[in-house]
Amino acid sequence: MTEAIAYDVIVLGAGPTGENVADRTRAAGLSTAVVESELVGGECSYWACMPSKALLRPVIARADARRTPGLRGAVQGPLDAPAVLAHRDYYTSHWKDDGQVAWLDSIGARLYRGRGRLDGPRRVAVTAPDGTEHLLTARHAVAVCTGSRAVFPDLPGLDTVRPWTSREATSADHVPGRLVVVGGGVVGAEMATAWQALGSQVTVLVRGGGLLPRMEPFAGELVAEALKEAGADVRTGTSVTSVSRDGTTLTVEVSGGDRIEADEILFATGRAPRTDDLGLETVGLEPGSWLTVDDSCRVEDSSWLYGVGDVNHRALLTHQGKYQARIAGAAIAARAQRVPLLETDRWGAHAATADHAAVPQVVFTDPEAAAVGLSLAEAERAGHRVRAVDQDLSAVAGAGLYVDGYRGRARMVVDLEREVLLGATFVGPGVGELIHSATIAVAGEVPIDRLWHAVPSYPTISEVWLRLLEAYRDA
Known part of the structure; x- marks a missing residue:
């Protein structure tokens, strides 16, 4: 191993979270090294957000067109699956990271390719693909931004049937004739939507x-x-x-004794942190564990270790990881420059407050589903005195103009004591573009009587806000 090289900050993981930590610390004038064992850009760029939405966009566009007068007859027939897959490949840069590497270089961050492991406090050992080893030391911070990985259930012989995870589901080079999707969360729902529309028979x-x-x-x-x-x-x-494979055919046995034959099976049944081979034991932490952090994303009981993004289990979403990265980067820079952090300032630059109460998410199915904050059940479990206000989106003029036969629903959850929104959910075509207005209302704790003066444009789907507020006022 060569002589140790010192940096102000070392970032483990070059996905969107790690990139944003590096960007913020470099902008503050700190020297920053980034360590990545796979592709710079991470899960989001190559196996999650970007490829999944590239697969889903033609699906949603066709569905909307078929519900639009004058277009319905022009979009009959199947999707051009090879063209959709080629579109997906374009948005993943064909699984090459040259552009992302060039961006890291442009901000002055030093990239180390290879497996990085903690080697005691403020130390990171990097083993490059060719076996070369480097020892890096951090003057101020090491940020763990290694994300999460898919996990499989404990089924005997599962590894012998070549099951799909989200990675294989978003990067497959062909349309399977029959696909079984196990799990009903976001990945399961989105991938079922995409592959059914592309020609698979999906269960x-x-x-x-x-x-x-x-x-x-x-x-x-x-x-x-x-x-x-x-x-x-x-x-x-x-x-x-149980699952078994005979040649190209899978047999999936389910509770109740039924058997389903398929060509591929996707398990979308949960995530685990990528911390199992990270050297956490060298700093007194449990290998493979989620990292417990404060609102600046600093690991509890540490003055130098940060856990940012999926690894802290606060919100396993790319946009929230990037948000946390901006917070952590600002906190690292402030502490390095001995600038007092306003720890009591709930909405300050160094506190990831939105991860507690205002996490937005869009599920790009048909129809889209979008939510932020607490559901009604979550709010009630938390002890809030609340009221849910519901609205059929088909009654909104803008929805009917968007597509014929619009089907959808909206709900806002109101804290009756403070008269602010604790959460909002929208389901229907095009509702993903509504969620940021709800996020502002929840994060900003905008009073209901003030929201009344935020007039939605007519005729847009966002007029649902007026209908929801009217229903709340008139009840």
């Missing part, structure tokens, strides 16, 4: 009572209804008991 197996269990129940109900109408088989209360 969705959900152990619980419905899809999208972390959202309001009506979200999963509407998405499941649309999947069934598209030809998918959606089974709830169903668990996989």
Whole structure:
């Protein structure tokens, strides 16, 4: 191993979270090294957000066109699957990271390719692909931004059938004739939507009572209804008991004794932190554990170690990881420059406050589902005195103009003591573009009587805000 090289900050992981930590610390004048064992750009760029949305966009566009007068007859027939896959490949830069590497170089961050492991306090050992080793030391901070990975259930022989995770589902180079999707969360719902539309016969197996269990129940109900109408088989209360492969054919046995034949099977059943081979034990932490952090993303009981993004388990979403990265980068820079952090300032530059109460998410199914903050059940469990206000989106003029036969629903959850929004959920075509207004209302704790004066443009789907506020006022 060569002589140790010192930097102000070392970032482990070059996904969107790590890139943003590096950007903020470099902007503050700190020397920064970034260590990445795979592609610069991370999961989001190559196996998650970007490829999944590239697969889904033609699906949603066709669905909307088929519900639009004058276009319905022009979009009959199947999707051009090779063209959709080529579009996906373009948005993943064909799984090459030259552009992202060039961006890191442009901000003055030093990239080390290879496996990085903690080697005691403020030390990182890097083993390059060719076996070369480097020892890096951090004057101020090491930020762990290594993300999360898919996990499989404990099924005997599962590794012998070549199951898909989200990575294989978003990067497959062909359309499987029959696809079983295990899990009803975001990945399961989105990938079922995409591959059914691209020509697969999809069977969705959900152990619980419905899809999208972390959202309001009506979200999963509407998405499941649309999947069934598209030809998918959606089974709830169903668990996989065994999987085997004979040549190219999979046999999936489920609770109750039924057997399903398929060509591929996707397990979208949970995530685990990528911290199992990170050297956490050298700094007194449990390998493979989620990192417990404060609102500046600094690991508890540490003065120099940060856990940013998925690894802290606060919100496993790219946009929230980037938000945390901006917070952590500002905190690292302030501490390095001995600038007092306003620790008591809940909405200051060094506190990831929105990760507690205002986390937005969009599920790009048909229909789209979007939510921020607390659901009604979550708010009630937290002890809030609340009221849910519901609105059928088909009654909004802008929705009817958007597509014929618009089906959707909206809900806002109101804290009755403070008269502010604790959460909002929208389901329907195009609602992903509504969620930021709801996020501002929840994060900013905008009073209901002030929201009344935020006039929505007519005729847009956002007029649902007026209908929701009217329903609250008139009840």
